[in-house]
Amino acid sequence: MLLKMKYQSTKKYIRLQSGFTFLEFINEVKNKFGLHDAAELHIFDETDTSVEEDILLELIEANPDLCLTIRDSISDEDVSPLDNSTPSSLSDTLSVNSSDNDITNRIEWGIPTGRLTSSPAARNQSTTEVSESEASKKMVENALLSKPGGEDVLEEYKSENTLMHHTQRQLVNILASHMTEMHGRIPSSKQKEKYALGIITLFPSLKDPFSPKGYEHFYDGEKGTGYLAWRLKTMSRKTHQRPDSCIYPAQGPNRQRSAATMPQQLDGDACREAISxxxxxxxxxxxxxxxxxxxxxxxxxxxxxxxxxxxxxxxxxxxxxxxxxxxxxxxxxxxxxxSKMLEKWDTAFKPKVIEEAKHLTWSTELRRLLKAAEKLAENDWDSDMASLLLLLHLLPPTAGRRRIKISSSDAVDKNWNSLISYLY
Incomplete structure (x- = not known):
């Protein structure tokens, strides 16, 4: 297996056998670049993310074309000649010949530079980034400790150094809930990014090595996507209530009305006795x-x-x-x-109901109601009530899951109960 490596400004290929160990990898790198055996090496990927020993092999197998960067730590003793034993003339020569690029390279690779120190602005920027990461990490950790199931997430990562898929989902649910409690139903993009940064800082193995910031799969501020964004949208959709649900009261049989004039009412045994x-x-x-x-x-x-x-x-x-x-x-x-119940019934509605009822399929009951409505024969119902019962023949039966054909008289019975409920 050939693997591309970079040390300072030099790139080389190293050859590794299948199933190589981390120690074999380190020794091959030292031999290839001529590094001291005692040198302590640190490995970084193309996004400047630190690569630990336990994920090195998996990372290389997933991306064989990856170019890994090697940096070594140089102790203060290695640069002490610049400070103490170097003659003044040599020091002056080094000072003159050292270009800005040398300083930049040393700062970039994290090599101590003795007198060649970085600028205060660079140090402040680095300190700010570290402080933001630590603050976000602490915020996520406190959120998990304050919510049910959060400690289980921390324990699983502590023992497995990773999180299972269902545990990652639990992590996102907990943090989305905490976010809405702290920052409202619609948190700002900056708040979402803080939580996403805190996740990969607290759980480094969840960082995406192929994205610029490493946490875009949890929240991408430019696209507004990610696990946290999707979970917040789901929560908002479930808790959102239609505004008209509390504007319009229930109508029809379900509407509760208060009586305009209510005499003393009976209840219990006295009510049952009166009904009897x-x-x-x-x-x-x-x-x-x-x-x-x-x-x-x-x-x-x-x-x-x-x-x-x-x-x-x-x-x-x-x-x-x-x-x-x-x-x-x-x-x-x-x-x-x-008093307005039947105010317009005789003139506006009753004649139309009678006319429409004449076009229905005739039956004994329908013929009897028509005669009573038109006052052509004596009946149990007066003309007004007979016309109301004719209206029930015109109405379709109430809907149900099963469509069963029923007779007109059965339909009237069903509609009568509905009409009574609406009238009340």
Missing amino acids: FLVHSPDEASVFKKMKITFQHRQDLVHDSQGTTDIFKTFPRFLDVKRLLNQDFLLLFGAETA
């Missing part, structure tokens, strides 16, 4: 009175999905005593609104 009396009482005045004081019980039945179908079983007097429905409307909406 209603069934058998021949006195209409008493029926109206008992229906008025059991009004709240009917309201409860109307708004109970299971109890709506039992209204006519519990209160059968609706079927033979006229104006009971009007009385409930009067209690629920007040006199002014209740």
Whole structure:
């Protein structure tokens, strides 16, 4: 296996056997570049990311064309002649002949330069980058320690020196949650970058060696992508509520109305006794009175999905005593609104309902209701109620999962329960 290496400004190929060890790699590099056996070497990839011993072989196998950079550490003793034993004339010569490029190269490779020190601006920039990385690292570590499951992430990395795929997902979820708690539902791009930097600083093996900053897979500020960005978008979509959900109240059967005029109501045994009396009482005045004081019980039945179908079983007097429905409307909406219930029915709607009903498939029940609506025959219903029942024949049955054909009378029964709920 041939591997490209760089030491200072010199590039060379070294030859390695398959399955080589880290020690064999170091010895071959020293022999190729003529380095001292005691020299301590440090390895960096093309993005200037430090390559540790445990991932060297895996990195080379993944990218055989990679050019690795070698830097060695020179002790103070190696440069002491420049300070002490070098004659003044030689020192002057070195000072004159040393170019800016020499200084730059020494700073770039991290070699101590004795009197040839870097500028204060360069030192400040390096210190700032280190301090930002450490601050981000501490922030991510504190976030993990404060959240359930965070310690498990730290323990797994400590034992495995890496994180499994599901653990990385857990890491992202924890940090996204912490980010929204600290910086709101939509954190700034700078905040996301801090968390991404903290991740690769705390977990170096998660750094991407093929990206400029190493954390773009967690968050890329230029593209707005990355695991953190995607998780935040998912959280925002789940927690976002439609603004109109709290503007418009529930309508139809589910709408809770407060009665305009409410007399004293019965409950418990007294209510059950009044209902039992209603069934058998021949006195209409008493029926109206008992229906008025059991009004709240009917309201409860109307708004109970299971109890709506039992209204006519519990209160059968609706079927033979006229104006009971009007009385409930009067209690629920007040006199002014209740008086408008059938205000336009006779002139605007009733004739149209009768005309449309004549085009339906005729049945005994339909013919009977038409005659009552047109006042051509006596019936259990008066003209207005008969026309309302004709309207039920015109309405389609309520939708369900299974489409089953039903008769008109069955459809009326279903629609009647729906109509009662809407009227209330």
